[in-house]
Amino acid sequence: MVGIFKFFTTILVCGLVVCPLPSVAKEPSFLTFSIGYFDLVQDHNQASEFRFEYRSDKKLSFFKPFVGVMGTNDSSFYGYGGFLLDLFYGRRWVVTPSLAAGYYEKGSGLDLGYEIEFRSSVEISYRFDNRSRLGFSFYHLSNASISNTNPGTEVLSVVYSFPLGSGSEPSKQHNSSLHNPS
Secondary structure, rough: HHHHHHHHHHHHHHHHHHHOOOOEEEEEEEEEEEEEEEEOOOOOOOOEEEEEEEEOOOOOOEEEEEEEEEEEOOOEEEEEEEEOOOOEEOEEEEEEEEEEEEEEEEOOOOOOOOEEEEEEEEEEEEEOOOOOOOEEEEEEEEOOOOOOOOOEEEEEEEEEEEEEOOOEEOHHHHHHOOOOOO
């Protein structure tokens, strides 16, 4: 688990160091659906994961708020909210790191040690002409040791984001394939 977490953290940090600025164009809000593999690394209680998120087009500096719900086929539930950052590599590729906090109910699934859980995630998506996105996300879910028990878990998912609106097109003077996703 530590090796995979370090690997993805290294990729994220390297990506942030060499990445372009967030988009000049205004991206729309998104409704995001995913299906994934819950408890990928530790293999204590594997399950299928289903997730729905609303990603706002509003920004606080470069960060955008989002809310979501996650459930598994063994009745685990996680409701959460947090902030994300869309980083564009040309017109097509988007890397989206995010942080969230929320309420976790284990159901008949994995006991994560506490009801309050924190999620750190990175998503890599391909952006289509209509601004929809298809990609993969990897996240770690844990209570950050606020409980004596903190097994944590990792999830790998296939993600599809459907745009709610079209956003706004940038002016021609800012039309750079490196900094502008339109």
